[in-house]
Amino acid sequence: MQLYVIRRPSAWADLAELEAAGAKSARIGNEEMADQVRWIRSYVVHEPDGRIGTFCVYEARDGEAIREHARRVGMPGEEFYPVATTVIVRPDPVEAVPA
Template structure:
């Protein structure tokens, strides 16, 4: 199944409290459960004003559906073409 990186512009997201991240995560997981196993959230990276979320899904439209149902922005959705790390240099 394809992997995607979703960029979400959320002003001040890096300043949220742990309890706020918990609520956001619970909302996302609830919608994912409703949508079924074809879409999975792997992890997210939080910066000052953006999150970068990694998902597995059949297509970008499924990710947009999750964003809409969750109430989260999905400003950019990019398909992952390759994954590299320091061992790639060996």
């Protein structure tokens, strides 16, 4: 499988809507398309229009698998890019958990 970054601009009105879409995305990926797509992580962003967008990292068999997964979930899936390489300067920050 190839690593991809998927851009989903202004796809959700708020974080609750995104959470519902994320649950459906995980279920479809894990149960219906496990041999075709694998969700790795997402970076959630506040868009200039006040909506929520994401940059998602997926492993996928090919671009058609990304499109099909997005179609089944009901979310954008046309703006994606194969990852050429990864440069890690520092690991992602981790939020401190209160004791």
